[in-house]
Amino acid sequence: MPAIGESLREARLRHNVDIGEVSAQTKIRGKYLRALENEEFDQLPGPTYVRTFLRTYAEYLGLDGALLVEAYRAEHGAVTEDEPLTPFAPGAAGRRGTRDRGLAGPAPMLSGPLPLVAAAAVAIVAGLLVIGLVSGDDDGDDPTPPPVGAVKTETDTEAKQRAGGRRESKRDRSNGPITLEIAPATPTYTCVDDGAGEVLFEETISEAERFKGKVLRVNLGNGQAKISVNGETVDIEGGPNPIGYRFNAKSEREIPDGERPCQL
Structure with a gap:
C-alpha cells in the first residue's frame, strides 16, 4: 500500500501547485489538505470525511483515489458508516499565469468514474457547505453570489x-x-x-x-x-x-x- 501523505505531497509538488490553489479548486479547506499530507487524520471531522476528501484530493492530483482510500482503511480499520460521494473537483486547468497548463501527467485528473458522479456530487458539495466542512468559515454559511x-x-x-x-x-x-x-x-x-x-x-x-x-x-x-x-x-x-x-x-x-x- 502506498504512503498516503507522501504520495499526495509528491504529486502536488510534481504538478507545481500550492495548498491555496488546491483549496480554491477542490473547495476543501487548506488545513484539511495539510492534515491529509501529514497523515493527521484526527484533525478531520471523522472517517467519512477523511475518505471523501482523500479521494477528491488524490483524483485532483491524478492519483488513484480508491487505492489511497484502501490504504487508509487498511491502516485504520473498516468503518460501518455509509461513505458519501466524492465532492466534485473543478477542472485542474489553472486560472492564472504559468499555471494555465493544468495538472498534466500520466494519470489525468478526470479519468475513471469521476465524470459519472459529477451531477450527484455537486449536491454533496452543497450539503457540505451547509455544515462548514468545505472551504468557508466554521459557521457553515452557504455563500451567496452578489446581487446582479x-x-x-x-x-x-x-x-x-x-x-x-x-x-x-x-x-x-x-x-x-x-x-x-x-x-x-x-x-x-x-x-x-x-x-x-x-x-x-x-x-x-x-x-x-x-x-x-x-x-x-x-x-x-x-x-x-x-x-x-x-x-x-x-x-x-x-x-x-x-x-x-x-x-x-x-x-x-x-x-x-x-x-x-x-x-x-
Whole structure:
C-alpha cells in the first residue's frame, strides 16, 4: 500500500501547485489538505470525511483515489458508516499565469468514474457547505453570489486602463503603515505578501480578514470582495475573475496577471 501523505505531497509538488490553489479548486479547506499530507487524520471531522476528501484530493492530483482510500482503511480499520460521494473537483486547468497548463501527467485528473458522479456530487458539495466542512468559515454559511447590480460595469476608460495592465489611484494620505481589510462576498482564494515577495498569508477566506504593513500586495481568486485601506473603501475591479493590487498609504495600483503574489 502506498504512503498516503507522501504520495499526495509528491504529486502536488510534481504538478507545481500550492495548498491555496488546491483549496480554491477542490473547495476543501487548506488545513484539511495539510492534515491529509501529514497523515493527521484526527484533525478531520471523522472517517467519512477523511475518505471523501482523500479521494477528491488524490483524483485532483491524478492519483488513484480508491487505492489511497484502501490504504487508509487498511491502516485504520473498516468503518460501518455509509461513505458519501466524492465532492466534485473543478477542472485542474489553472486560472492564472504559468499555471494555465493544468495538472498534466500520466494519470489525468478526470479519468475513471469521476465524470459519472459529477451531477450527484455537486449536491454533496452543497450539503457540505451547509455544515462548514468545505472551504468557508466554521459557521457553515452557504455563500451567496452578489446581487446582479453589485458587479461594476466596466467603462471604456477602465477597459483601456486594464488593457494596459495597470490601474492606479492616489489619495492624500500619510506615508505610514496601513491596515488592509478584505471582506469577500463568497469564499475567495487570498494571497498577501509584504511587497517584496515574502508571503504573509495564503488561504481561502469566507469572512473579513485584516492585514497590516507599509506595503501590501494582494492576489484574489475573484473580484467579488470589498477592500478598504485604513477604513476607506477602495474602488477595485469587480467580477468573477482573479485580481491583484499593490497598496501603500498613498496609493493603490493593479498588478498584472503573472506578477501577483503566490504566482512565482
